[in-house]
Amino acid sequence: MAFQNNFQPVNDGRRTQVGYLLMAAAAALAIFWGTSPWPDTPDGLFHLHRVRALVEALQAGVMLPRWLPDFAFGYGYPVFHYYAPAFYYLPALLCLAGMDLLTATRLALALWFGASALTMTALLRCWSRPTIAAAGAVLYLAFPYRLYDLFVRGALPEFAAFFWLPLIAFLTYRLGQVASAEGTTDTPWAMLRHIVSSRWLTFAALAWAGLILTHNLTALMAIWTAIGSTLLLLLLSRSLALPPSRSHALLLPSSPPLPSPLGGHLALSILLPLGIGLGLSAFHLVPSLLEAGWVGLGAAPAGNGFHSHFADWTSLASDELFYHYPKAAEPTVPLPGYLFAFLAVALLAVFFWRTMPLRPYLVVTTAFVALTIWLMTSASAAFWSLLAPVLGKLQFPWRWQTILALSFVCMTATLLEAAARRLPRGRASYFAAAMGTLLAMYAVLYAVGGLSSAPAPFSAEDLTREQMWQFDAEHGQVGATWTGEFLPRWVEEERWAIGRPPTTPTHSEAAVSFVAVPEEQGYLQGAWRVHTEAPLTLRFHRFYFPAWQVLVNGVAAPAYPDGALGVLTVNLDAGEQSVEVRFAPTPALWLGLLLSLAALGALALSPALLLSRSPALLLSRSPALSLSRPLALRLTLVALASLILVAVNLNLTARMDRPSSVGADYGSVRLEAAMMGAMQPGRPLDVRLFWSIQQPEQPLTTFIHVVNAEGQIAAQKDEPLAGAFTPFERWRSGQLLDFTHQVPLPDDLEPGVYIIYVGLYPSGQPDAPLRPFHRAETRLELGRLEVRP
DSSP states (O other): OOOOOOOOGGOOHHHHHHHHHHHHHHHHHHHHHHHHHOOOOTTTTHHHHHHHHHHHHHHHOOOSSBBBBTGGTTTOOOHHHHHHGGGGGGHHHHHHTTHHHHHHHHHHHHHHHHHHHHHHHHHTTTTHHHHHHHHHHHHTTTTTHHOOOOOOOOOHHHEEETTTTHHHHHHHHHHHHHHHHHHHTTTHHHHHHHHTTHHHHHHHHHHHHHHHHHHHHHHHHHHHHHHHHHHHHSTTTTOOOOOOOSSSSSOOOOOOOTTTTTHHHHHHHHHHHHHHHHHHHHHHHHHHHHHHGGGHHHHHHOOOGGGGHHHHHTSHHHHESSSOOOOSSEEEEEEETTTHHHHHHHHHHHHHOHHHOTTTHHHHHHHHHHHHHTTBBBHHHHHHHHHHHHHHEEEEHHHHHHHHHHHHHHHHHHHHHHHHTTHHHHHHHHHHHHHHHHHHHHHHHHHHOOOOBOSOOOOOGGGGGGHHHHHHHHHTOBOOOOOOOSSOOOOOOOOGGTTTTOOOOOOOOOOOOOOEEEEEOOSSSEEEEEESSSSEEEEEEOOOOTTTTEEEEEEOOOEEETTTTTTEEEEEEEEEEEEEEEEEEOHHHHHHHHHHHHHHHHHHHHHHHHHHOOOOGOOOOOOOOOOHHHHHHHHHHHHHHHHHHHHTTTTOOOOOOOOOEEEEEEESSEEEEEEEEEOOTTTTTEEEEEEESOOOOOOEEEEEEEEOOOSSSEEEEEEEEEEESSOOOGTTTTTEEEEEEOOOTTTTTTSEEEEEEEEEETOOOSSOOOOOTTTTTEEEEEEEEEOOO
């Protein structure tokens, strides 16, 4: 009997490679088609608004907006200071390319989904034939929890994170082959030199950084899995054999068991890229961890809410013909029933089929399948309680299905490949093709047959900040989050009341007299020229957060939170002063940035330092130094990456705009300046008005008129002075308010020059507009804009 046990996956024929691409394209098209109309999910809307906010930040030249100014009813929210931002960039860039928000997000999700088929195929091809690898990729795509993430929860970043898991496993496997090739004869130091010089280390470290920057919680579970894998490999080092890597081909394992010392080298191939990946992502990780106590996420003690989400034997698996998708509010998410059938076969094979091919692979994958299932049940409650400060961040034990999906697919593919290898060559191919096809078809039907979702009650045009605020207000939340996890801890007001008048009446505010002319204004910074006759408590319309830095006449001034909302406040002396506010790097950010730069430098220099007997040779121009050109290329790429990393984190590319001065004094308030956007028919006109509050006296409404050449009003917008969610009762004397009014323009707006007017009237009295002191008209001209043919 002939056994087929020597494949070359990387050298698959062109037809096979085209088949992989067609499978990935079909998966991407299925997701793109399946998300039209956009499904109504509890979390999907939040992520869409984050994409929208990132688009606005990129348009303003801010590449990494750690603070989103229009979230939390315009007080701002440090979402990306804590939440991994990478997922949002692809849909944001597609929006900038001209797509609407929903189409861009759908396409981005489709690309993530299709690409995960390729990474899963690459991993499975390390030890299985193409038909089984392709079937495993389909099984990975159709794992019900993935579709639950997208169509029920709307957990878009977690859905995208499925791309990284098989990629990390594949690259780590290749790095392990390097350890296997050298570990049988060389010393540990030689092994380290060989691993560090491998390109697979660089790729694996970058993949780890990609996962960490895509979804924090999936990365947390993956890190625990990597540590567990290391321990397991150390235990199995006498029986686990990785095929040696001597060419681009990936040979299936047919070598004798590895010597025990190699277990340490395999552990190094797992932990070293993980450590470098943590370093590369430190610019995000370090501030998010060290400064977690600044927001609700870390200010509250670790909870034990996970106890309510453990599965028992009645809720662990779905026993219906098609998978039953639970509602998002249900406490548990069942596993697919077929998983337990394959697990039972795998356990039988592990314990009774001692001579099976790939047995060490099956032992490892089966162990992780069993372990992740255990972590989702109440049997692991004591373990969760012991590690509550860490595992408690996951909130839901069923999140472990992200790791389970990868482990289960690898286990199933290993079973099928082992069975195929026990057959003659001809029959093995037919067996693999038939079983792979049946498995893939069943997995898709099982996952899709029970899937249904209601269409979302909004379109791409509805996704505005006003819609976000309205949704938050209706649901008693803030910042497009359900629990206010990113709400600064200095905010004492209940989160459901932030966009409303205070529940208890505030005392009357003493009048102040000051002028605050805005100068340069940016997305995360601004400057004012302030003149006051007496000492002034100057309040800004944003939450206090330690990253906000206030400079008075170029010198850092102590800022502090004020009032129930904890708004950013600074004390000024009498006179004329320059005041600048900017979102500045914190000490933790500087530390994280330095660690990331150090990790980049390590990737560039460590291979040369380890391979060169004399570090002085690195600077030599001798033609005998074969590493000179590769080293120069590495240094160039790292220098470029370092410059980009510094520019992104320090907002060096931020654009600044100067408002047009208005200086209209209404007594209780002053309209200091205005900024206007471009006019396009069918799209809203942005008019940003800058106010200084002298003394809150009554609710006021702003009106904006767009007047054509004939003096007719072509468009208008009447709106509370600071919007509906910063009511008059929240105004404070000495406060700076700015609000962007979006004036809807008709689709048939004719080309020509239009005059933009602004005015003010007591709320509910549009026929009694207020006239500013020393002005003849109640309606002030802000400027003229042109609509081109």
